[in-house]
Amino acid sequence: MDAPVHGRSPMESDREGHATAASALAAGLAALGVARIFGVPGGGASLDIIAAAAAAGIGFTLARQETAAVLMAAAAAEVSGRPGAALVSRGPGLAAAATGLAHADLDRVPVIVITDGFTADQKGWVTHQVFDQASLAAPFVRAQAASTGDDVAACLARLVMAMAGPCRGPALLELTDAAARRPVCAGAPPTLPSLPPPDSASAAAARSLLAESRRPAIVAGLEAREASVELRALAEALCAPVLVTYKAKGVVADANPLFAGVFTGGAAEAPLLHEADLILLAGADPVEFIPHPWRYTSPVLDITRFRRRRHYLEPACLLEGNVAASLAELLPAASPRAWQETGIAAFRDSWRRRVAAPATPGRLGPDRVVTLAAELSAAAGIHPRVTIDAGAHMFSATSLWPAHAPGDVLISNGLATMGFALPAAIGAALADPGRPVVAFTGDGGLSMCLGELATAAAAGAPVIVVVFNDCGLSLIEIKKGERAVPGDSLTWPRVDFAAVARGLGCDSFRAETEPAYRDALARALANRRAAVIDVLIDPSGYPAQIAGVRG
Numbered sequence: 001m002d003a004p005v006h007g008r009s010p011m012e013s014d015r016e017g018h019a020t021a022a023s024a025l026a027a028g029l030a031a032l033g034v035a036r037i038f039g040v041p042g043g044g045a046s047l048d049i050i051a052a053a054a055a056a057g058i059g060f061t062l063a064r065q066e067t068a069a070v071l072m073a074a075a076a077a078e079v080s081g082r083p084g085a086a087l088v089s090r091g092p093g094l095a096a097a098a099t100g101l102a103h104a105d106l107d108r109v110p111v112i113v114i115t116d117g118f119t120a121d122q123k124g125w126v127t128h129q130v131f132d133q134a135s136l137a138a139p140f141v142r143a144q145a146a147s148t149g150d151d152v153a154a155c156l157a158r159l160v161m162a163m164a165g166p167c168r169g170p171a172l173l174e175l176t177d178a179a180a181r182r183p184v185c186a187g188a189p190p191t192l193p194s195l196p197p198p199d200s201a202s203a204a205a206a207r208s209l210l211a212e213s214r215r216p217a218i219v220a221g222l223e224a225r226e227a228s229v230e231l232r233a234l235a236e237a238l239c240a241p242v243l244v245t246y247k248a249k250g251v252v253a254d255a256n257p258l259f260a261g262v263f264t265g266g267a268a269e270a271p272l273l274h275e276a277d278l279i280l281l282a283g284a285d286p287v288e289f290i291p292h293p294w295r296y297t298s299p300v301l302d303i304t305r306f307r308r309r310r311h312y313l314e315p316a317c318l319l320e321g322n323v324a325a326s327l328a329e330l331l332p333a334a335s336p337r338a339w340q341e342t343g344i345a346a347f348r349d350s351w352r353r354r355v356a357a358p359a360t361p362g363r364l365g366p367d368r369v370v371t372l373a374a375e376l377s378a379a380a381g382i383h384p385r386v387t388i389d390a391g392a393h394m395f396s397a398t399s400l401w402p403a404h405a406p407g408d409v410l411i412s413n414g415l416a417t418m419g420f421a422l423p424a425a426i427g428a429a430l431a432d433p434g435r436p437v438v439a440f441t442g443d444g445g446l447s448m449c450l451g452e453l454a455t456a457a458a459a460g461a462p463v464i465v466v467v468f469n470d471c472g473l474s475l476i477e478i479k480k481g482e483r484a485v486p487g488d489s490l491t492w493p494r495v496d497f498a499a500v501a502r503g504l505g506c507d508s509f510r511a512e513t514e515p516a517y518r519d520a521l522a523r524a525l526a527n528r529r530a531a532v533i534d535v536l537i538d539p540s541g542y543p544a545q546i547a548g549v550r551g
Contacts, residue, residue: 021149022180024187025114025173026052028156031189033082036430037114038063038072042089044177045116049087058085061430061459063423064451066093070100070170071420072427074109075387075410079431081226083164083192084111090118090174091129094136099417101140104170106287106414107247108222110163112156113137117146117174137172144172149179153187160190166306195305197325206301206317206326207333209278214338216240217276219263222247222413223283223305225406227324231282232256234327237334240280241344243269245288246388246413250403257341261351262399265289265312267551268354272347273298283323286311287414290550303327354548355399357541364514365538366396366468372514373438373466374402376521384436384464385410385428389421391442392542393468395549401440419448422465426452429461436462436528443469443495450500456530457505464524465506465532467497470539494536501532512536 019027026049029037036059041047050060063069066088073084084104088097094115104111117133118126137144143162145155152175159171198206210216218240224231228251235242235258242252243263252259263269263284273279273296281302289312299316303326307318319326359365377384383404388397388411403409410428412420425439446467456463471494501508507529509520517535524531 019184019186021152021182021184022048022052024184025152025156026056026058028153028190029085030056030058034058034085036061036076037085037087038069039087040066040069040093041087042093042116045175045180046087046089048180049114063455066096067100068423068449068452070097070111070113071103071423073111074104075424075427076431077109077111078410079407079428086111086113088113088115090116094133101137101170103412103415103417105140107412108168110168111170112159112173113170114173114175117176119176119178140170141172142169146174147179149182150184152184157190161193164192166195195322198319198321198329202319203329206319206330209301209317210330211333213278215276216278216280216337217273218242218280218282219284220248220251220282221245221284221288223285223323224248224251227327228406230324230327234331234334237331239336239339241272241339245284246398246411247288249409250405253404254402258344260344260347265292266549268351268549270295271350355395355545357396357545359538360540363538364517364535365541366393367400369466369535370396370400372517373521377525380525382436382525384438387421387424387437387439389441389445390416390418391445393440393442395545397440418445421445422449422452425463426456426461429463430459439463439465441465441467443467453501453504453506461530462528463530467534468537469534470537497532497534507531509533
């Protein structure tokens with residue numbers, strides 16, 4: 001047990017048998033299944049919370065930057081199916097966590113962010129580090145509370161109901177130094193809410209719509225990750241092709257003959273959906289689609305946790321509520337339709353040709369970097385999870401990595417922030433320590449969070465960071481079109497990430513050829529330690545690839 005903090009051990013009762021607010025908070029997080037808090041403490045309440053969490057069996061991982069801590073917590077939540085938790089200081093700590101909050105908001109991840117604040121007395125005269133924390137967090141969080149300490153259990157319960165509700169997302173809890181140490185009565189442990197099934201009239205209308213279709217196609221999204229059994233059953237009963245969003249990779253395995261490719265709202269999947277006479281959006285949140293108008297005229301059956309205020313389309317029928325229950329409601333109307341597996345395979349092959357990024361002979365292209373990692377992992381009997389950063393490399397990584405189950409692939413999709421893959425890999429590896437993680441990141445994305453390599457090394461996380469090093473922002477280079485921007489606006493001298501990684505405590509390798517990359521992968525997979533493979537990439541295939549994906 002940790003040493004006493006402020007004269008009281010984390011779970012020590014006061015003279016009347018009351019716990020402190022910090023220990024009550026830790027007990028509530030433990031009841032929710034939170035196994036680890038990620039963060040950057042700032043003193044005061046954060047130290048009480050870390051000590052109380054340790055006494056409650058909750059670990060703490062010290063990150064190097066606050067947004068990275070929130071991204072770690074979000075990845076841990078996606079892997080575990082339980083809420084994530086992050087701890088940051090007041091003022092600059094919360095400000096630095098804003099990108100992490102935005103990611104959790106737009107990727108619908110329940111993460112509670114805990115920060116310090118100022119007492120009522122301090123607010124009357126303190127100006128140092130003071131700004132309106134509630135207003136900063138308001139655009140991102142489902143709810144927030146500033147606890148006095150006495151009400152910490154009730155505050156946590158209210159925040160949990162909001163952040164795990166129909167539109168899941170982050171919540172903010174402010175707990176001052178004085179409030180954290182206040183003796184409180186233990187409250188009832190918080191519970192996670194559940195969604196009801198769809199109403200019977202909507203379910204009947206949906207079954208009728210499905211029964212009339214001859215060529216229904218399914219687009220599975222992030223909400224379907226908890227309904228993969230029901231979704232696969234429905235797809236198999238219909239013999240219908242399934243497209244998955246980035247967040248839904250693995251809901252239907254890539255090896256499944258009904259898997260037809262990845263849906264983004266772009267051009268690559270359009271040939272298949274133009275042939276469909278009904279499109280089932282199975283838990284597909286419109287935040288996952290690229291900003292392009294809806295391309296299809298066929299009716300849409302929207303199966304969703306909640307009704308959106310803004311959408312790309314007006315569905316012909318909507319099932320609102322528990323997605324697994326909604327899919328089960330459709331099964332009685334399902335029977336084999338006009339699709340054939342050979343035809344679905346042809347669509348899948350066409351999609352793969354569209355998303356290919358061929359490299360110059362003799363050089364390593366992004367496709368080969370991904371497929372070799374998958375092949376060598378499988379040959380070694382290892383099935384790593386992957387995290388993928390934003391950037392041009394993400395098209396190869398998301399398309400070519402063979403996912404088998406939900407959670408095999410983690411990506412920031414709604415926000416699409418760079419600097420995601422490494423922190424997410426750390427969070428995922430610590431939440432599921434028996435499974436290594438491969439982080440596919442660009443040189444720009446890794447540069448944004450380099451310090452977290454030291455976090456990975458110190459935590460003993462089995463993370464292999466594969467850097468697609470092309471000395472610039474390749475995706476933005478393509479987007480510039482005919483604009484005459486200076487050459488150094490989008491490029492930089494090559495960074496020796498292997499040397500940096502060694503300095504931060506990681507195993508490190510450089511690779512410019514396929515044999516060198518194979519050797520580095522084999523050694524990194526065998527070592528099961530934090531490692532960086534700095535790969536000099538040929539980016540020449542990116543323009544054609546992106547044109548094929550998005551049109």
